[in-house]
Amino acid sequence: YDYDGPSMKTSVPGPRSQALTKQLGEIQNVGAVNFFCNYEESRGNYLVDVDNNRMLDVYTQISSIPIGYNHPALLKLMANPNHLSTLVNRPALGILPPENFPDKLTESLLSVSPSGMTRVQTMACGSCSNENAYKAMFIWYRNKERGHNMPSDEDVSTCMINKAPGCPDLSILSFNGGFHGRTMGCLATTHSKAIHKLDVPSFDWPMAPFPRLQYPLEEFTRENAQEEARCLEETEDVIVKWRQKGNPVAGIVIEPIQAEGGDNHASPDFFKGLRNIARKHGCAFHVDEVQTGGGATGKYWAHEHWGMDDPADIVSFSKKLLTGGYYHKDELQPYRIFNTWMGDPSKNLLLAEVLNVIRRENLLEEVTRSGKALLNGLYDLQAQYPGILSRARGQGTFCAIDICDDATRNSILLKARDKGVLLGGCGDRSIRFRPALIFKEYHVHIFLNIFNDVLAEH
Amino acid sequence: YDYDGPSMKTSVPGPRSQALTKQLGEIQNVGAVNFFCNYEESRGNYLVDVDNNRMLDVYTQISSIPIGYNHPALLKLMANPNHLSTLVNRPALGILPPENFPDKLTESLLSVSPSGMTRVQTMACGSCSNENAYKAMFIWYRNKERGHNMPSDEDVSTCMINKAPGCPDLSILSFNGGFHGRTMGCLATTHSKAIHKLDVPSFDWPMAPFPRLQYPLEEFTRENAQEEARCLEETEDVIVKWRQKGNPVAGIVIEPIQAEGGDNHASPDFFKGLRNIARKHGCAFHVDEVQTGGGATGKYWAHEHWGMDDPADIVSFSKKLLTGGYYHKDELQPYRIFNTWMGDPSKNLLLAEVLNVIRRENLLEEVTRSGKALLNGLYDLQAQYPGILSRARGQGTFCAIDICDDATRNSILLKARDKGVLLGGCGDRSIRFRPALIFKEYHVHIFLNIFNDVLAEH
Ligand code: FES
Numbered sequence: 072y073d074y075d076g077p078s079m080k081t082s083v084p085g086p087r088s089q090a091l092t093k094q095l096g097e098i099q100n101v102g103a104v105n106f107f108c109n110y111e112e113s114r115g116n117y118l119v120d121v122d123n124n125r126m127l128d129v130y131t132q133i134s135s136i137p138i139g140y141n142h143p144a145l146l147k148l149m150a151n152p153n154h155l156s157t158l159v160n161r162p163a164l165g166i167l168p169p170e171n172f173p174d175k176l177t178e179s180l181l182s183v184s185p186s187g188m189t190r191v192q193t194m195a196c197g198s199c200s201n202e203n204a205y206k207a208m209f210i211w212y213r214n215k216e217r218g219h220n221m222p223s224d225e226d227v228s229t230c231m232i233n234k235a236p237g238c239p240d241l242s243i244l245s246f247n248g249g250f251h252g253r254t255m256g257c258l259a260t261t262h263s264k265a266i267h268k269l270d271v272p273s274f275d276w277p278m279a280p281f282p283r284l285q286y287p288l289e290e291f292t293r294e295n296a297q298e299e300a301r302c303l304e305e306t307e308d309v310i311v312k313w314r315q316k317g318n319p320v321a322g323i324v325i326e327p328i329q330a331e332g333g334d335n336h337a338s339p340d341f342f343k344g345l346r347n348i349a350r351k352h353g354c355a356f357h358v359d360e361v362q363t364g365g366g367a368t369g370k371y372w373a374h375e376h377w378g379m380d381d382p383a384d385i386v387s388f389s390k391k392l393l394t395g396g397y398y399h400k401d402e403l404q405p406y407r408i409f410n411t412w413m414g415d416p417s418k419n420l421l422l423a424e425v426l427n428v429i430r431r432e433n434l435l436e437e438v439t440r441s442g443k444a445l446l447n448g449l450y451d452l453q454a455q456y457p458g459i460l461s462r463a464r465g466q467g468t469f470c471a472i473d474i475c476d477d478a479t480r481n482s483i484l485l486k487a488r489d490k491g492v493l494l495g496g497c498g499d500r501s502i503r504f505r506p507a508l509i510f511k512e513y514h515v516h517i518f519l520n521i522f523n524d525v526l527a528e529h
Numbered sequence: 530y531d532y533d534g535p536s537m538k539t540s541v542p543g544p545r546s547q548a549l550t551k552q553l554g555e556i557q558n559v560g561a562v563n564f565f566c567n568y569e570e571s572r573g574n575y576l577v578d579v580d581n582n583r584m585l586d587v588y589t590q591i592s593s594i595p596i597g598y599n600h601p602a603l604l605k606l607m608a609n610p611n612h613l614s615t616l617v618n619r620p621a622l623g624i625l626p627p628e629n630f631p632d633k634l635t636e637s638l639l640s641v642s643p644s645g646m647t648r649v650q651t652m653a654c655g656s657c658s659n660e661n662a663y664k665a666m667f668i669w670y671r672n673k674e675r676g677h678n679m680p681s682d683e684d685v686s687t688c689m690i691n692k693a694p695g696c697p698d699l700s701i702l703s704f705n706g707g708f709h710g711r712t713m714g715c716l717a718t719t720h721s722k723a724i725h726k727l728d729v730p731s732f733d734w735p736m737a738p739f740p741r742l743q744y745p746l747e748e749f750t751r752e753n754a755q756e757e758a759r760c761l762e763e764t765e766d767v768i769v770k771w772r773q774k775g776n777p778v779a780g781i782v783i784e785p786i787q788a789e790g791g792d793n794h795a796s797p798d799f800f801k802g803l804r805n806i807a808r809k810h811g812c813a814f815h816v817d818e819v820q821t822g823g824g825a826t827g828k829y830w831a832h833e834h835w836g837m838d839d840p841a842d843i844v845s846f847s848k849k850l851l852t853g854g855y856y857h858k859d860e861l862q863p864y865r866i867f868n869t870w871m872g873d874p875s876k877n878l879l880l881a882e883v884l885n886v887i888r889r890e891n892l893l894e895e896v897t898r899s900g901k902a903l904l905n906g907l908y909d910l911q912a913q914y915p916g917i918l919s920r921a922r923g924q925g926t927f928c929a930i931d932i933c934d935d936a937t938r939n940s941i942l943l944k945a946r947d948k949g950v951l952l953g954g955c956g957d958r959s960i961r962f963r964p965a966l967i968f969k970e971y972h973v974h975i976f977l978n979i980f981n982d983v984l985a986e987h
Contacts, residue, residue, distance in 0.1 A: 091626075091631060095631040097631075097647075098631060098639060098647070098648060098649060099648055099649060099650055099863075100650075100862055100863055100866070102864055103624050103867060104623070104624060104625075104626065105624045105625055106625065107625075107626055107627065107628050107630070108620065108627055108628065109627075109628055110614045110620065110627050113614075118625070132619070132621040132625060132869070133621045133624070133869045135619065135621065135869055136618070140617075141613075141614060141617060142617065145617040146613050146617060149613050149616045149617055150610065152608065155599075155604050155607050155608060156568045156571075156599060158875075159599060159600070159603040159604060159607055159879065160568040160571065160594070160598050160599060161590070161593065161594075161851070162568065162590055163590040163591045163593065165562070166562060166563045166590075166591070167562075167563055167565075167566050167576070168549075168565055169565065169566055170549065170565050170566065170579045172549075173552040173553040173556060176556050176557075177556070181556060189555075190557055192557055192558075195653055196654075196657065197868075197869065198657060198712070198868065199654065199656060199657070199712060202656075202712040202713055203711075203712075205713070206713075206728075206729050209729050210727075210729075212728075213727075213728040214728075222723075222727050222728070226723075226727060227723040227727065228723075230726040230727045230729075230731075231720055231726065232720075233717055233726075233731035233733060234731075237726065237727055237728075238726060238729060239728060241730050252868070253661075253664075254656070254660040254661075254713070255660055255663070255664075255712065255714030255717075256713030256714070259691055259713075262689055265680075265684075265685040265686075265688050265689055267865075268688040268689065268691075268695065269680050269684060269688045269695055269865065270664075270667050270668045270671040270672075270684075270688075270697060270865075271667050271696060272667065272696055272697060272698065272699050272700070272732060273691035273692075274691060274730060274732075276691060278691075393619070404558055405557075405558055406558055407727065407728075409561060410654070410655075410656065410710070410711055411590070411591045411654070411655065411847075411848065412593070417875075
């Protein structure tokens with residue numbers, strides 16, 4: 072059901088997109104709008120716009136479309152009249168769940184539970200997933216400090232006016248270049264771009280350095296190991312420092328691959344070291360898989376590449392999983408985590424079918440295969456255009472490459488788009504590749520050919 | 530398509546609900562689960578549970594079901610194959626909106642814009658609506674302070690490490706008893722119950738007193754006016770105090786009727802006074818209509834009862850509107866407000882049809898009529914049971930009544946449920962009534978009869 076290649080009628084945005092952007096501009100800010108889409112006509116790996124341009128989509132709505140546009144299995148699912156009720160009656164899941172809710176969770180989210188985790192809480196997006204994960208870590212930490220679950224009278228009275236001990240001085244440690252969302256708790260742990268954080272009050276929470284590795288990783292093992300050791304050491308220093316100043320670290324949050332911050336990788340040893348530091352200092356360890364989860368690295372969870380039995384206390388997700396939420400260990404029971412909707416059963420329905428398709432079509436193997444072809448292709452191009460490209464890197468199809476500078480990066484993105492390939496940037500001057508899980512080797516070659524043309528013309 | 534009355538087979542939760550609660554308990558915390566529902570069999574004002582109990586629903590999933598269960602118009606809409614693509618291809622609305630997005634906004638959200646507001650930003654739930662509204666107010670305030678939109682180099686560098694001036698010391702003023710959500714920014718403005726806030730770090734943001742009025746309002750105009758004057762005066766004091774301590778109030782957030790905090794009302798004069806105080810001190814004025822919006826007060830927005838041309842700078846919504854979001858004045862342009870999904874077009878689709886039904890079936894008039902019957906019925910019961918009931922109050926069907934104490938309130942809620950009426954509590958000892966907009970006078974009488982039975986047995 073896929074198209075056989077890009078097909079461009081106009082430059083992008085075309086006249087119809089421009090007219091609609093003007094129309095929408097009367098209603099809301101359109102500063103970020105790229106173009107308008109015809110989702111009905113989009114299929115598989117191809118996004119069709121309102122000017123009838125058809126682009127190979129290697130960005131997939133900021134990495135959030137798991138199995139391409141209008142997958143027949145999803146269309147069939149949604150056309151099934153048995154599911155109408157799920158679409159029109161959104162429940163308050165925390166108090167009045169539907170009959171099939173435990174079964175749906177079991178066949179969907181629990182069928183891909185991270186190692187050591189049997190409990191999952193659904194949420195509606197990546198931000199509320201992380202916000203509530205942070206809250207669960209704070210509550211867990213305070214219960215540990217108190218030695219029991221019963222808040223004191225002073226806790227109860229002070230929390231009502233935002234004061235300690237009820238609202239304690241506790242922090243979440245995050246990393247330079249990390250991104251965990253834009254609501255105010257998440258934003259205090261986000262350090263990817265100034266534009267995300269400017270003018271918004273924040274918490275006095277610590278930031279540790281994320282390793283800045285040299286690629287390809289195999290060629291720089293010694294240098295990279297040193298860099299990672301330095302970062303682990305500084306992380307521990309920061310934890311001690313924040314404890315000493317009375318604002319202890321209740322939890323550490325980290326992405327297995329820093330995505331918005333520029334696709335920064337680290338080795339399994341680094342994450343193992345960090346997990347141990349968390350244990351040693353009594354901090355919860357939260358792995359944010361909002362962008363990395365769902366199969367793009369060739370495994371359901373990027374942290375599976377670490378090969379650990381006990382990788383985390385909390386793993387949050389959203390995007391490709393269609394519903395938000397987080398897995399957690401028994402000790403981090405979210406007794407007081409609640410909101411009106413607590414997720415959305417219509418998204419759970421879609422997710423269960425997406426997982427069926429992933430299994431039926433062996434998509435994780437496909438991703439591994441396509442990812443190899445993609446990364447090898449990027450290595451070749453980087454050898455061919457050393458003045459423009461560097462630091463090709465990736466896992467599965469979750470790949471990226473650096474461009475010599477920001478302006479060149481942006482011009483390459485626009486030129487590729489006009490030739491029918493939709494890409495996204497990240498970090499200061501990287502291009503990130505975020506295709507759907509149905510991106511096959513021949514899609515890789517279509518992409519590489521066009522990318523090569525763009526670079527050759529440059 | 531409504532049932533003709535409650536029908537109870539077991540006490541609630543029945544055996545099937547209990548078994549499912551046990552099953553779900555293996556996967557997640559079930560402390561808040563009331564019972565499991567059969568949403569397929571639920572219709573109109575009646576929620577059916579998995580033990581085949583049919584209850585008149587006067588709580589509607591925490592006030593979030595606008596026109597009852599399985600409304601034929603919504604079933605028809607979702608069965609239309611033209612909408613399949615909207616259900617399976619969730620876009621990143623901020624960058625790649627669908628072709629019909631401007632039209633859908635115009636025919637849905639903009640057709641019920643609050644006075645003075647022509648711009649709307651969709652979001653996915655009440656919390657991200659408020660979080661982003663707060664951010665928009667902070668950005669607006671900082672631009673005003675700077676005199677332009679260009680952050681300094683120091684702003685840019687300090688914000689990356691959560692420090693002023695990039696992450697400035699600015700605050701949002703909220704009210705005692707207010708509820709605005711549970712993500713960390715929202716939570717810092719929530720002051721309804723300790724259990725919501727306990728153990729979560731917060732901001733040093735000011736809280737002002739919300740008037741504690743005597744009901745019925747007509748009988749206590751002088752006392753209530755005094756109480757409101759006192760609260761306005763204290764609000765102004767707090768604004769001055771926080772400015773003096775270097776943490777100025779960028780915005781004031783308030784509910785037109787405090788819902789979670791116990792259904793606390795205030796007069797139009799109070800809100801007019803507050804609006805003036807906001808103007809005088811250069812604070813943005815944010816009216817949170819997440820629970821009050823969508824018609825339950827007999828108008829689309831509760832603040833319409835204030836009769837003001839310029840009621841607010843920002844009005845946020847969610848729940849009955851099915852999508853989250855906020856309206857805002859031109860000056861509060863959210864240039865840097867962004868996230869992956871920015872709402873969900875499948876919810877906009879449902880909302881447009883809900884608004885059609887509201888117009889076609891004159892539901893706001895129905896609400897006004899049913900609301901009068903409900904409030905009069907509560908006045909009668911309160912006269913009959915003065916030892917149990919007091920402070921009946923409401924606007925439209927958005928009504929509440931106080932019970933002598935917490936334990937009695939909870940026992941009444943359970944007894945009413947076993948007799949086939951589903952109600953919710955709020956505040957320390959109130960019962961809140963939150964029926965759908967299709968709750969007619971005869972539903973009021975069904976409810977009053979059962980409520981009377983419960984009280985008589987007490
Ligand atoms: S914060 Fe996640 S949906 Fe609103």
